[in-house]
Amino acid sequence: MKPMLLVAACALVDVDGRVLICQRPQGKQLAGLWEFPGGKLEPGETPEECLIRELDEELGIKVTEACLAPFVFASHGYDSFHLLMPLYLCRRWDGFVTAREHEALAWVRPDQLSDYPMPPADLPLVAYLRDFL
Numbered sequence: 001m002k003p004m005l006l007v008a009a010c011a012l013v014d015v016d017g018r019v020l021i022c023q024r025p026q027g028k029q030l031a032g033l034w035e036f037p038g039g040k041l042e043p044g045e046t047p048e049e050c051l052i053r054e055l056d057e058e059l060g061i062k063v064t065e066a067c068l069a070p071f072v073f074a075s076h077g078y079d080s081f082h083l084l085m086p087l088y089l090c091r092r093w094d095g096f097v098t099a100r101e102h103e104a105l106a107w108v109r110p111d112q113l114s115d116y117p118m119p120p121a122d123l124p125l126v127a128y129l130r131d132f133l
Contacts, residue, residue, distance in 0.1 A: 002077065007085045008047035009038035009122075010055060010063075011071065012093065017133055018109055021116060022058070022102040034106070034116040036087060036125070047086050058102065061095040072128045076121035083121045087128075 012020040021034040039054040041047060048065045055063050067090050074085040099105045108116065110130040118126070 002080065002082045005081045005083050006041045006047075007038060007083060008041060008050040008054070008088065009036040009085050009125075010051050010068065010088045010090050011036055011125075011129055012055075012097070013089060013091045013133065014107055016107075018107040019113065019129060019133070020059075020097060021106050021108055021113065021118075022099070023104040023106075024119075025101065025103045030119045032103070032117070033119050035119055035122050037102075038085075047088070051088060051090075055090075055093070058100055059105075060098040060100055061093040063090055063093045067092040071132070072125060074121045074125055078120075085121055087125050 020037065022037050024031050024033050024035060037055060037058050038051055041050045048068050051068055052063050052065065055061050068088040071087050071089045073087060076083045097105065110133040113126045113129060
């Protein structure tokens with residue numbers, strides 16, 4: 001049986017309806033692929049607490065729990081683990097989005113997200129975003 005990995009992700013949506021995606025840095029697993037910001041939950045952490053921490057660490061922005069709306073989730077089996085990833089929507093944050101841990105950032109219209117290569121777990125989320133936004 002594969003271990004379960006719980007990761008929280010966030011679709012930041014700007015005033016123009018574009019979604020932020022981040023390019024995984026060289027040297028990391030799935031390097032070069034585009035993903036939604038977020039990360040692994042630490043022991044005892046809720047998905048919302050994880051996103052508040054990760055968005056500050058990765059992008060330098062402050063988000064409150066009230067601004068994180070649960071949206072959909074991904075469930076994907078990789079070779080060595082199973083990933084469960086809730087995706088939240090966020091339209092309000094404080095600060096300016098800055099690439100602190102990623103190779104690059106891109107604000108992308110929902111109907112153009114499929115133009116960017118993404119990890120297998122992120123791909124099904126694109127259709128939901130495109131239909132909803």
